Amino acid sequence: MKKSLVIFGTAEVAQLAHFYFSTDSEYEVVAFTVDADYRMERKFCDLPVIAFEEVTKYYTPEQCEIFIALGYSKLNAIRREKYLAAKALGYRIASFISSHATLLNEGQVGENCLILEDNTIQPFVTIGNNVTLWSGNHIGHHSTIRDHCFIASHVVVSGGVDVGEQCFIGVNATLRDHIKVGERCVIGAGALLLGDAESEGIYIGAATDRAKAPSTRLRGI
Numbered sequence: 001m002k003k004s005l006v007i008f009g010t011a012e013v014a015q016l017a018h019f020y021f022s023t024d025s026e027y028e029v030v031a032f033t034v035d036a037d038y039r040m041e042r043k044f045c046d047l048p049v050i051a052f053e054e055v056t057k058y059y060t061p062e063q064c065e066i067f068i069a070l071g072y073s074k075l076n077a078i079r080r081e082k083y084l085a086a087k088a089l090g091y092r093i094a095s096f097i098s099s100h101a102t103l104l105n106e107g108q109v110g111e112n113c114l115i116l117e118d119n120t121i122q123p124f125v126t127i128g129n130n131v132t133l134w135s136g137n138h139i140g141h142h143s144t145i146r147d148h149c150f151i152a153s154h155v156v157v158s159g160g161v162d163v164g165e166q167c168f169i170g171v172n173a174t175l176r177d178h179i180k181v182g183e184r185c186v187i188g189a190g191a192l193l194l195g196d197a198e199s200e201g202i203y204i205g206a207a208t209d210r211a212k213a214p215s216t217r218l219r220g221i
Helices: 012-023 052-058 077-088
Strands: 003-008 027-034 047-051 064-068
Touching: 003 012, 012 027, 027 052, 027 064, 047 052, 064 077
Parallel strands: 003 027, 003 064, 027 047
Antiparallel strands: none
């Protein structure tokens, strides 16, 4: 028998969470919830949307678990806030780990984690609470991803890296081995990080400029 699950959120991440939990988990999604001020519709994905302020009346912590399906707004602070609010109400907090991910770290994954397909998590890695790993990342051995982080797709975290709380790491970023990333850092898309990153730092890789010649000048295309 599947476990009942309520998803917090009614945007793209929530729709994706509904898809993944419904097709590749032991959970059945029974409802969505958002703060009352943001409840613009009564149904989402053909399921009821309940005001978070009243969710315990309809779906009690004894009946359901909850998953906070939010992105990285305000450096993950909103997702952190709602995760803590759900815990304060007494809910158990679900995680999703794709059956198409490779986890070799003996289950060292916290609550409210979203780990999508094609992630490789090597031995002796620790994943904290409320961490999102979008598809296709490599998390190297003996690394630690602390609470409330968001790691986008195709990121390489080399061995022995310590990523602090509430960090965002963009697509195709590379972190060399045995460095420390401070809390609330932003590592931009395509960035190459070769040393420690101070807390609240922004590290952005160089964007590719347009060539002076037009594409019509290229032969064979």
